[in-house]
Amino acid sequence: MAHDATHAHDAIPAHDGHGQPGGIMRWLTTTNHKDIGSLYLWFAGTMFLVAGSFALVIRAELFQPGLQVVHPDFFNQMTTLHGLIMVFGVIMPAWAGFANWQIPLMIGAPDMAFPRMNNWGFWLLPVAGFLLLLGLFMPGGAAAGGWTMYPPLFVQGGISYDLTIFAIHILGASSIMGSINIITTVLNMRAPGMTLMKMPLFVWTWLITAYLLIATVPVLAGAVTMLLTDRHFDTHFFNPAGGGDPVMFQHIFWFFGHPEVYILILPAFGVVSQIIPTFARKPLFGYASMVYATASIAILSFIVWAHHMFTVGMPAAAQLFFMYSTMLIAVPTGVKVFNWVATMWKGSMTFETPMLFAIAFVCLFTIGGFSGLVCAMTPVDIQIHDTYYVVAHFHYVLVSGALFAIIAGVYYWLPKWTGHMYDEKLGKLHFWLSVISMNVTFFPMHFLGLAGMPRRYADYALQFAEFNMIASIGAFIFGFSQLIFLAVIIKAIRGGRKASDQVWEGAQGLEWTVPSPAPYHTFETAPVVK
Amino acid sequence: MDKADNRILLKKLVVVTVGMFGFGFAMVPFYYKICEVTGINSGDAQVLARNTQVDTRRTITLEFDANVDAHLPWRFRPLQRSIRLHPGEMVQVLYEVENLSDRDITGQAIPSYGPQLAGRYVKKIECFCFTGQTLKAGEKKQMPVMMVMDPALPNDVHTVTLSYTFFVQPDSGKAAQGGRPAANG
Numbered sequence: 055m056a057h058d059a060t061h062a063h064d065a066i067p068a069h070d071g072h073g074q075p076g077g078i079m080r081w082l083t084t085t086n087h088k089d090i091g092s093l094y095l096w097f098a099g100t101m102f103l104v105a106g107s108f109a110l111v112i113r114a115e116l117f118q119p120g121l122q123v124v125h126p127d128f129f130n131q132m133t134t135l136h137g138l139i140m141v142f143g144v145i146m147p148a149w150a151g152f153a154n155w156q157i158p159l160m161i162g163a164p165d166m167a168f169p170r171m172n173n174w175g176f177w178l179l180p181v182a183g184f185l186l187l188l189g190l191f192m193p194g195g196a197a198a199g200g201w202t203m204y205p206p207l208f209v210q211g212g213i214s215y216d217l218t219i220f221a222i223h224i225l226g227a228s229s230i231m232g233s234i235n236i237i238t239t240v241l242n243m244r245a246p247g248m249t250l251m252k253m254p255l256f257v258w259t260w261l262i263t264a265y266l267l268i269a270t271v272p273v274l275a276g277a278v279t280m281l282l283t284d285r286h287f288d289t290h291f292f293n294p295a296g297g298g299d300p301v302m303f304q305h306i307f308w309f310f311g312h313p314e315v316y317i318l319i320l321p322a323f324g325v326v327s328q329i330i331p332t333f334a335r336k337p338l339f340g341y342a343s344m345v346y347a348t349a350s351i352a353i354l355s356f357i358v359w360a361h362h363m364f365t366v367g368m369p370a371a372a373q374l375f376f377m378y379s380t381m382l383i384a385v386p387t388g389v390k391v392f393n394w395v396a397t398m399w400k401g402s403m404t405f406e407t408p409m410l411f412a413i414a415f416v417c418l419f420t421i422g423g424f425s426g427l428v429c430a431m432t433p434v435d436i437q438i439h440d441t442y443y444v445v446a447h448f449h450y451v452l453v454s455g456a457l458f459a460i461i462a463g464v465y466y467w468l469p470k471w472t473g474h475m476y477d478e479k480l481g482k483l484h485f486w487l488s489v490i491s492m493n494v495t496f497f498p499m500h501f502l503g504l505a506g507m508p509r510r511y512a513d514y515a516l517q518f519a520e521f522n523m524i525a526s527i528g529a530f531i532f533g534f535s536q537l538i539f540l541a542v543i544i545k546a547i548r549g550g551r552k553a554s555d556q557v558w559e560g561a562q563g564l565e566w567t568v569p570s571p572a573p574y575h576t577f578e579t580a581p582v583v584k
Numbered sequence: 585m586d587k588a589d590n591r592i593l594l595k596k597l598v599v600v601t602v603g604m605f606g607f608g609f610a611m612v613p614f615y616y617k618i619c620e621v622t623g624i625n626s627g628d629a630q631v632l633a634r635n636t637q638v639d640t641r642r643t644i645t646l647e648f649d650a651n652v653d654a655h656l657p658w659r660f661r662p663l664q665r666s667i668r669l670h671p672g673e674m675v676q677v678l679y680e681v682e683n684l685s686d687r688d689i690t691g692q693a694i695p696s697y698g699p700q701l702a703g704r705y706v707k708k709i710e711c712f713c714f715t716g717q718t719l720k721a722g723e724k725k726q727m728p729v730m731m732v733m734d735p736a737l738p739n740d741v742h743t744v745t746l747s748y749t750f751f752v753q754p755d756s757g758k759a760a761q762g763g764r765p766a767a768n769g
């Protein structure tokens with residue numbers, strides 16, 4: 055992708071009045087939304103391989119009961135870094151990459167509203183990633199207190215905990231800059247005639263996501279700031295001996311944390327809502343209800359946070375409130391799933407790779423939604439909280455949900471980005487290996503959790519051996535299958551069948567009216583939308 | 585869609601961001617207010633949990649004692665001499681400690697029990713003895729201990745003494761800055 059933007063750039067220097075630096079300086083100083091989109095996507099892809107290899111360390115250790123591969127403390131560092139990087143270094147930057155590439159193209163804007171802030175927003179990310187990984191080389195190793203950063207562990211740990219807190223601050227600043235840019239671009243820079251209710255769903259979901267980010271990321275920043283002052287400046291927000299309360303951290307964290315899971319998934323809803331109509335060759339069923347469902351999910355996500363904390367000892371009334379409000383979210387989510395299925399209903403469907411991943415998304419994300427409902431029932435959750443059941447739940451919504459949608463989106467727009475069709479055979483191979491191995495990995499975790507296997511331990515009781523072995527085998531297949539994805543992308547950048555402007559027969563929208571590959575500058579005069 | 589509009593929106597969004605950062609901190613007093621109003625965290629947590637493990641047939645006297653190692657210029661005392669409690673009941677008591685010197689010092693409290701075997705049955709949920717305590721020069725503070733007496737406590741034990749002794753924490757970085765001579769002396 056990145057490569058190709060260069061070609062497009064070289065091909066039409068006339069469009070580029072200001073003399074741009076070449077080589078590395080070009081990427082450091084770029085303010086072009088397509089360049090920055092590519093940078094975000096490459097960063098996300100690289101971090102995906104890093105955090106993925108950490109996951110394989112975890113699964114290697116859990117292949118058999120007992121301690122074979124790594125020291126338990128290193129195991130904890132791996133679970134912590136895997137979680138933090140996958141959430142903040144892979145899924146979020148990948149969505150930011152899509153937003154940068156696609157939003158201006160989809161609403162007919164020449165670029166993002168604040169191109170220089172956009173450049174900053176990206177270049178903060180490698181710094182934060184570096185700080186997170188630097189912890190591995192510090193005395194005592196990386197932070198090992200879990201991605202949720204609960205005190206007292208996160209107050210007691212060594213220097214790498216400070217690095218982690220600092221990295222979270224930087225990542226937060228980056229997402230806020232990205233969000234402000236996206237909101238401003240979408241609200242102020244749409245092409246004439248593109249009313250809000252004509253916007254493509256991907257743009258809608260990102261607009262709502264950006265609001266969620268602005269409302270919750272500062273709260274996370276506050277929470278980790280309190281950790282930092284508890285660590286170094288003798289405050290006692292979370293230390294009971296000084297009159298604080300560690301449970302309060304959980305409330306503040308999850309006030310951010312639950313909206314965060316929707317930050318990860320709403321753009322996925324958007325991408326899938328673009329892909330399914332294209333390959334079903336029918337307009338999206340229930341466009342307006344999709345918009346309202348997204349908005350209601352976002353609003354509800356602020357009042358359900360304590361479903362992550364049913365076991366801390368809440369009054370029964372609070373437990374009931376959080377149980378019912380959580381279950382309520384299933385209603386708008388159900389509306390969405392219904393609409394996707396209804397869009398496919400009687401459509402003339404074809405099954406190219408993006409569509410395959412989108413259909414897998416609909417099926418498997420729904421499984422994750424159902425296991426979420428199981429977790430939402432307080433009495434059940436008291437049993438399965440912090441077990442592998444929860445691990446199964448959030449990997450169904452995050453791997454076969456957010457990640458599959460990212461992969462689907464890359465296949466879908468890759469021809470527009472590179473100008474070449476990707477290798478469909480390899481794409482299908484990648485799909486089938488991923489979808490099967492993903493289920494082999496995560497489905498058995500439901501059984502493990504129900505049987506009582508706790509999460510975040512390097513060892514387990516003998517009765518859990520078989521399912522863990524199956525999960526580990528699945529994980530290695532899944533991990534190595536992603537190299538096929540990398541190969542497909544590189545192949546498409548290098549060459550391949552020339553993509554037409556519209557790329558897909560059923561594709562609708564402004565991004566398909568520009569040439570493939572999309573030129574370095576597009577929509578310098580705004581198109582008119584009827 | 586001109587630049588000025590963008591800048592106005594930028595300012596509004598920055599205000600929201602800063603406001604939400606403040607909201608995170610506002611959750612702290614809000615949290616304690618809710619706990620107070622609903623009576624959570626007010627020490628009767630066992631009532632909420634409907635603790636059925638409290639053995640109300642027995643009442644134990646728990647006495648408190650506090651000592652300071654000769655090298656540590658601190659004053660240390662329990663704020664209650666003794667309490668009476670049922671096995672299985674969660675109780676909270678307070679100790680007070682004061683740094684009489686003009687240096688920051690880190691101390692570590694070591695508990696001991698009388699009779700000695702009772703130590704096994706005192707289940708501490710929270711204690712200042714879990715970590716080193718750093719007191720600034722002249723600082724005075726109160727420190728809670730939360731604990732449950734295990735109902736398995738042998739029937740012939742009616743009185744338990746919980747005694748803490750504070751020592752200079754030898755390997756504490758903070759003590760090394762100011763408190764080291766005392767530790768060596």
Ligand code: HEM
Nearest residue numbers: 315318319361362384423426427429430439440444448451
């Ligand atoms: C119908 C929708 C959903 C419901 C009802 C739901 C419910 C829940 C509940 C009750 C828990 C807490 C379980 C426990 O810790 O005991 C949980 C955990 C989790 N959920 Fe969901 N969820 C839903 C959708 C999602 C989505 C869309 C995502 C992300 C894309 C997600 C990501 C997570 C994560 C990451 C955790 C675990 C956090 C941790 O403890 O590390 N969930 N979910």
Ligand SMILES: [Cu+2]
Nearest residue numbers: 312315361362
């Ligand atoms: Cu949640």
